[in-house]
Amino acid sequence: MAWNRRINVAVCTVNNWVLDFVGNKERILKTCQEAYENGAHVRLGPELEICGYGCSDHYFELDTEWHSWEILREIVEESIKLKDMLIVTGMPVRYKLGLYNCLVSVANGKIINICPKIALCDDDIYRESRYFISWKHGFKIVDYELDPSYGFEQKTVPFGRTIITSLDGVSFGFEICEELWTAKSPSVDYALQGVDIICNASGSHHVLGKSHQRINQLVLGATRKLGGIYLYSNHRGCDGDRVYYDGMSSIVQNGKLYAQINQFDIEETCVVTSLLDLNDTTTFRAKISSSCQESSRSEMLPTIHFDAKLLDHSPPSTPLAKPIRTRQRSEVDELCHGPPAWLWNYLRRSKASGFFLPLSGGQDSTAVALMVRLMCEKVTQAIRDNPDRDDPAYYLNGKKVGTDPGKLCNEILYTCYMGSENSSQETRNASASLADDIGANHSSILIDVAVRAILTIFETSFKFIPSFFSDDNREIMSLQNVQARIRMVLAYLYAQASLIYYKKPGGLLVLGTSNVDESLVGYLTKYDNSSADINPIGSISKHDLREFLSYVNESHSFQHLQWIIDSIPTAELRPLVEGKVVQSDEEEIGLTYNELSVIGRLRRPGCRGPYGLFMRLITCWYPQYTYAEIGEKVIRFYKRYAINRHKATISTPAYHANAYSNDDHRNDHRPFLYPDFEYQFNKIRKSVEELTADEKNTSH
Numbered sequence: 001m002a003w004n005r006r007i008n009v010a011v012c013t014v015n016n017w018v019l020d021f022v023g024n025k026e027r028i029l030k031t032c033q034e035a036y037e038n039g040a041h042v043r044l045g046p047e048l049e050i051c052g053y054g055c056s057d058h059y060f061e062l063d064t065e066w067h068s069w070e071i072l073r074e075i076v077e078e079s080i081k082l083k084d085m086l087i088v089t090g091m092p093v094r095y096k097l098g099l100y101n102c103l104v105s106v107a108n109g110k111i112i113n114i115c116p117k118i119a120l121c122d123d124d125i126y127r128e129s130r131y132f133i134s135w136k137h138g139f140k141i142v143d144y145e146l147d148p149s150y151g152f153e154q155k156t157v158p159f160g161r162t163i164i165t166s167l168d169g170v171s172f173g174f175e176i177c178e179e180l181w182t183a184k185s186p187s188v189d190y191a192l193q194g195v196d197i198i199c200n201a202s203g204s205h206h207v208l209g210k211s212h213q214r215i216n217q218l219v220l221g222a223t224r225k226l227g228g229i230y231l232y233s234n235h236r237g238c239d240g241d242r243v244y245y246d247g248m249s250s251i252v253q254n255g256k257l258y259a260q261i262n263q264f265d266i267e268e269t270c271v272v273t274s275l276l277d278l279n280d281t282t283t284f285r286a287k288i289s290s291s292c293q294e295s296s297r298s299e300m301l302p303t304i305h306f307d308a309k310l311l312d313h314s315p316p317s318t319p320l321a322k323p324i325r326t327r328q329r330s331e332v333d334e335l336c337h338g339p340p341a342w343l344w345n346y347l348r349r350s351k352a353s354g355f356f357l358p359l360s361g362g363q364d365s366t367a368v369a370l371m372v373r374l375m376c377e378k379v380t381q382a383i384r385d386n387p388d389r390d391d392p393a394y395y396l397n398g399k400k401v402g403t404d405p406g407k408l409c410n411e412i413l414y415t416c417y418m419g420s421e422n423s424s425q426e427t428r429n430a431s432a433s434l435a436d437d438i439g440a441n442h443s444s445i446l447i448d449v450a451v452r453a454i455l456t457i458f459e460t461s462f463k464f465i466p467s468f469f470s471d472d473n474r475e476i477m478s479l480q481n482v483q484a485r486i487r488m489v490l491a492y493l494y495a496q497a498s499l500i501y502y503k504k505p506g507g508l509l510v511l512g513t514s515n516v517d518e519s520l521v522g523y524l525t526k527y528d529n530s531s532a533d534i535n536p537i538g539s540i541s542k543h544d545l546r547e548f549l550s551y552v553n554e555s556h557s558f559q560h561l562q563w564i565i566d567s568i569p570t571a572e573l574r575p576l577v578e579g580k581v582v583q584s585d586e587e588e589i590g591l592t593y594n595e596l597s598v599i600g601r602l603r604r605p606g607c608r609g610p611y612g613l614f615m616r617l618i619t620c621w622y623p624q625y626t627y628a629e630i631g632e633k634v635i636r637f638y639k640r641y642a643i644n645r646h647k648a649t650i651s652t653p654a655y656h657a658n659a660y661s662n663d664d665h666r667n668d669h670r671p672f673l674y675p676d677f678e679y680q681f682n683k684i685r686k687s688v689e690e691l692t693a694d695e696k697n698t699s700h
């Protein structure tokens with residue numbers, strides 16, 4: 001072994017966007033160039049970066065393949081200028097009948113290898129096997145004939161799983177995202193064969209707390225046991241969907257972290273490099289004699305040699321990279337960064353001029369307003385931190401953003417208190433005060449005239465006006481729902497036309513404010529303010545939102561926030577009694593929000609139906625509640641859920657932050673017309689009787 005086996009490696013994060021072929025190419029080439037200028041000889045990008053990860057059913061269109069090949073050809077051409085740099089990129093490739101999710105390695109104007117994914121991801125919001133075939137031939141390679149019409153100089157490329165080795169003896173193996181998460185990761189086979197560097201290209205979205213597993217257990221864990229350099233590259237941004245890819249591309253060797261890209265930064269591209277010594281891997285591995293024995297037994301893998309010299313030849317005294325600590329945020333801190341980063345991404349790419357938010361002074365709309373404020377802080381902070389950098393993420397509709405978060409908030413956030421005769425002075429004040437604190441552009445209106453006008457139209461047909469004092473609950477409900485729906489009509493009017501008054505171009509995106517818990521039990525009016533353009537809190541429970549509010553309150557001195565945190569959630573849709581609010585969400589639902597949060601998690605991801613939920617809840621809530629009370633709560637929840645599931649089919653697209661999200665469109669696939677669950681409920685009732693009888697017997 002020569003003393004000099006140092007190599008400079010780079011991973012990057014690109015904010016790529018589905019089907020934005022030109023933008024994606026520019027971001028890929030920009031990171032290649034930056035890596036090269038920083039002395040790197042390997043540049044790894046994220047999964048399917050050429051077409052964007054989340055193309056979904058666009059993978060059925062041949063156009064997606066054609067354009068990916070066209071862009072790949074341009075990358076191959078550019079690679080001639082980046083002499084002796086291995087570029088690893090991702091795109092879909094069709095072989096025989098099926099489409100494969102592939103990594104493509106390129107160096108010095110040649111495609112070295114096309115590596116198809118073995119373990120597809122179908123969990124959570126992923127549906128990879130809907131579009132892709134998994135490679136079932138293990139470590140085998142075949143000749144892939146390139147379509148001559150794309151103009152590559154070579155005629156064929158090795159397609160399949162292999163080791164690739166440079167002229168100066170640096171060997172590489174590949175893992176594609178889920179292959180790191182699956183039971184039998186290919187990196188084990190590669191490591192046992194002594195492969196120097198594993199490249200993992202990933203499309204991994206943010207879910208609260210997931211980054212801990214990803215970086216600490218998996219990426220670091222992969223090399224803690226078997227040694228080697230592990231390069232991990234992930235997307236950043238919304239990619240055109242409800243999910244947010246949270247970057248964190250990392251460079252790891254022998255269980256230690258050497259470089260990591262920040263999880264929620266906003267820039268379009270980011271590159272980090274590290275100079276590492278491959279001999280450290282040899283020593284690390286040699287010290288684990290059981291692995292050396294295992295290596296001798298392990299399967300030989302095919303190897304392809306490619307024409308590039310990758311080792312570093314800077315002076316021997318050049319310092320190597322030093323290990324760093326992982327930057328791990330708490331879940332509540334992630335809430336302060338993920339949804340705000342997603343909002344900025346979405347706003348810029350939608351080309352809208354800002355947001356419109358009906359701000360009630362309640363906890364939900366306050367949480368949304370704060371997320372916009374945190375977004376403004378994030379963007380202006382990035383600009384302050386990087387005065388010499390010019391990044392497309394620092395611009396909104398062609399104009400560079402300033403460095404004052406309050407000013408930015410005032411330019412882009414329009415809040416409105418839409419009071420009625422049922423609104424309290426307290427929420428009106430809280431709404432105005434919060435808007436003032438965060439710098440939003442606030443107005444306050446009354447909606448009673450519109451409510452009366454609509455009821456008068458109804459009266460012309462049916463000769464009566466519904467009353468809150470009727471014995472018929474339909475009258476009471478219709479009076480509540482008409483208020484909520486008028487707010488929605490007004491929100492869209494204000495979003496569309498209010499910037500005309502301010503002599504500003506464009507329109508505003510309407511922000512939705514419903515949380516998972518109220519959505520699960522349908523405690524919202526269908527097509528009211530819950531029907532908005534996007535919703536940053538739609539996959540978050542009230543419990544988690546309250547933690548978020550308290551967390552923000554600790555770091556910001558907002559005058560009314562504590563009052564809002566302490567307030568009792570109310571829809572303020574029923575008449576006040578002696579000027580006071582008498583309606584309470586929790587009383588009307590019959591469950592507290594904390595109880596709903598527990599139940600929501602047990603429903604999903606816990607996968608408990610009514611009886612399973614009851615049997616699990618008694619292990620948590622008994623004896624605080626009796627068996628009968630727990631049974632009642634489960635039945636109440638599932639009754640409301642079954643009646644109202646149809647509302648989830650029209651819920652506003654929401655930032656996907658949790659596995660407990662009830663998003664009917666992409667995440668929580670369930671029917672929306674349910675039977676009455678009588679069979680399940682009777683089982684619960686029977687168990688309650690038996691358990692209560694047992695309880696009495698044992699206490700005698």
Ligand SMILES: Nc1ncnc2c1ncn2[C@@H]1O[C@H](COP(=O)(O)OP(=O)(O)OC[C@H]2O[C@@H]([n+]3cccc(C(=O)O)c3)[C@H](O)[C@@H]2O)[C@@H](O)[C@H]1O
Pocket residue numbers: 477480481484518522523524525526570571573588643646672673
């Ligand atoms: N299986 C099914 N499939 C499809 N649609 C179905 C359906 N069952 C009923 N529907 C339809 O759903 C509609 C009834 O739903 P909807 O109009 O929402 O009315 P509804 O669910 O009856 O009432 C709204 C609930 O939300 C509460 N609320 C109201 C307003 C605001 C807030 C708040 O938190 O701010 C809360 C209110 O106290 C009440 O409990 C009707 O049009 C009905 O025909």
Ligand SMILES: Nc1ncnc2c1ncn2[C@@H]1O[C@H](COP(=O)(O)OP(=O)(O)OP(=O)(O)O)[C@@H](O)[C@H]1O
Pocket residue numbers: 357358359360361362363364365366416417418419420423487513514529530568569570571572585
């Ligand atoms: N008086 C109001 N002015 C403006 N918007 C309102 C008003 N009342 C309700 N809304 C809108 O309807 C949404 C639903 O009301 P809801 O009562 O569920 O939420 P909230 O008031 O924000 O929070 P909480 O549920 O904690 O009271 C609000 O988030 C808000 O966007």
Ligand SMILES: NC(=O)CC[C@H](N)C(=O)O
Pocket residue numbers: 047120121123126176177178179181202203204205
């Ligand atoms: N694209 C993928 O294969 C995703 C895999 C993995 N389960 C993740 O969430 O990161």
